[in-house]
Amino acid sequence: MGCFASFVLFVVKKYQLEEVMIRGIPIEIGGKKYDMPPLGLDGLKVREEIMGRYAEMTDFERTEGMIEIVHAALVRNYPDLTLQDVRRDIHSYEITALSAALPALYEKSGLKSQGEPQRGAGRKKSTGSKSTAE
DSSP: OOHHHHHHHHHHHHTOOOOOOOOOEEEEETTEEEEEOOOOHHHHHHHHHHHHTGGGOOHHHHHHHHHHHHHHHHTTTOTTOOHHHHHHHOOHHHHHHHHHHHHHHHHHTTSSOTTOOOTTTTOOOOOSOOOOOO
């Protein structure tokens, strides 16, 4: 290999770019920091399946479901991260923080629009008088 080719190979290896990550919500699991991106279609399907049986689930099953949703989002930026990794590494005190991060995750995933008006917002109250137009 020529001197120039060796130099180029050295530069490529030394400054090899990491995969581009999808911007998301910073979270911490087991002392490791992650950037949790919005849910993709696979993640939305996981969420839909869990939410479909949410009313019948125990608290433990709901926590498991939340971990599955978080994993479905994380795997977009960390493809080698397994569900078992997340289950193993999560500390009980982190569950509350992850639970609090879910509404932001759902909003970033397009499940709740930003600035969505409240029910009935923008409606004028009726004065009770009849219209004079016929």
